[in-house]
Amino acid sequence: MSENSTRSVTVIGLGPMGQAMVRAFLAAGVEVTVWNRTAAKIDAMAELGARRAATVADALDANEVTVLSLTHYAAMYDVLGQAPDRLPGKTIVNLSSDSPARARAGAAWVREHGARFINGGVMSAGDVLDHPASYIFYSGPRADFDAVAELLRPLSPQEYLGEDDGLAQLYYQGLLTVFHPWLLAFEQAIALIANAGHDIDAFVGFAVRSNAAFPHFMESMSAADQQGGWADLASLKMMEAGARHVVEASEEAGVDATLSRTAQSFYRRAVAASEEAGKAVSAFELMRRGAA
Numbered sequence: 001m002s003e004n005s006t007r008s009v010t011v012i013g014l015g016p017m018g019q020a021m022v023r024a025f026l027a028a029g030v031e032v033t034v035w036n037r038t039a040a041k042i043d044a045m046a047e048l049g050a051r052r053a054a055t056v057a058d059a060l061d062a063n064e065v066t067v068l069s070l071t072h073y074a075a076m077y078d079v080l081g082q083a084p085d086r087l088p089g090k091t092i093v094n095l096s097s098d099s100p101a102r103a104r105a106g107a108a109w110v111r112e113h114g115a116r117f118i119n120g121g122v123m124s125a126g127d128v129l130d131h132p133a134s135y136i137f138y139s140g141p142r143a144d145f146d147a148v149a150e151l152l153r154p155l156s157p158q159e160y161l162g163e164d165d166g167l168a169q170l171y172y173q174g175l176l177t178v179f180h181p182w183l184l185a186f187e188q189a190i191a192l193i194a195n196a197g198h199d200i201d202a203f204v205g206f207a208v209r210s211n212a213a214f215p216h217f218m219e220s221m222s223a224a225d226q227q228g229g230w231a232d233l234a235s236l237k238m239m240e241a242g243a244r245h246v247v248e249a250s251e252e253a254g255v256d257a258t259l260s261r262t263a264q265s266f267y268r269r270a271v272a273a274s275e276e277a278g279k280a281v282s283a284f285e286l287m288r289r290g291a292a
C-alpha cells in the first residue's frame, strides 16, 4: 500500500454505527469515501467532510480498503453484487453482525471474487466507539488483518482472535447472548419497581452494586462448566423456587414475566433431568444438548 492509500478508506452502510465510524476516521485525519443505499444519509457525512460515491463501483474504486457496516451479511451481497468486477485486489472489512457460518460463507464469496476479507464484531457501548469499554473483535488471515490494522485503529481498540473467519462473530454473538437477556431483565426489574409505585433511582444504585458480583459468577460458572456444569440437586431446586418467586413478584405488579418463566423452566428441567438420571444434570448440560 502506498503512504496515501493507507490514510483513506471507503465506508459503505451509514446507519448509526457506520456514521460513528465515518466520524472516527475523519477525526483521525483519514479521508473517507461513503456510499449508502438510502442516499439521504450521505448528506450528513458529506457535510462533515466525507466524499460521496455515486455508485458502489465508485465507492470500491476510491480506496484499497472498504469497511462495511450493514444490518447483516445478506446486505453485503446486495451491495457488493452491484459491482463484483471492482473487487479484485481490494480488501473488504465487514463489521456487520451475523452468524459465524454466514461470516465464513461471506468470506468465501468475497475471496472468490478476488478480494481479501476480514470480519469484525463491534463490541461498542452503543455506537460510542471511543467509550473506554468499546473494542472490536477481528478474525481472518493474520497477514490481511495486519495490513489494515493501522488504518482501522481510529475505530476502537482491536482484538484479533485468529484465522477462522467465523471467530469474530462467534465471540460477538457469545457476548450478545449475555447482553440481550441482561438488558431485558433489567427492564423487567425497573418495570417491577415502577409498577409497584416505588422510586427507580433509589433502586438502580443497588442494581449497579449487584453487578459487581457478576465477574465472580462468570469465573466460578465457567470453571464448573469445564467440569460438566454447576449441578447440585438442592441448588437447582433452590434456583427453580427463586425464579418462581420472581415470576410471582412480577405478576403481582402486573409486569410481563416471560423472561423469568424461561429461567424457571431451565431449572425445572434440570431438576427433572437430575431426578431421572439419578445424578445432577446442570442447566449448562441441558443447553449443550440443544432445544428441549
Ligand SMILES: NC(=O)c1ccc[n+]([C@@H]2O[C@H](COP(=O)([O-])OP(=O)(O)OC[C@H]3O[C@@H](n4cnc5c(N)ncnc54)[C@H](OP(=O)(O)O)[C@@H]3O)[C@@H](O)[C@H]2O)c1
Pocket: 012, 013, 014, 015, 016, 017, 018, 019, 036, 037, 038, 041, 069, 070, 071, 072, 074, 075, 078, 079, 095, 096, 097, 098, 122, 123, 124, 125, 126, 127, 128
Ligand atoms: N448501532 C449500534 O449501537 C451497534 C453496536 C454494535 C454493533 N452494531 C452492528 O453494526 C452493524 C450496523 O449497525 P447499525 O446500527 O448502523 O445498523 P442499521 O441501522 O441496521 O444500518 C445498517 C446499514 O445497513 C444498510 N442496509 C441494510 N440492508 C441493506 C440492503 N439489503 N442493501 C443495502 N444496504 C442495506 C442500511 O441502509 P439504509 O440506510 O438504506 O437502510 C444502513 O446503512 C449491525 O450489524 C449492528 O448489529 C451496531
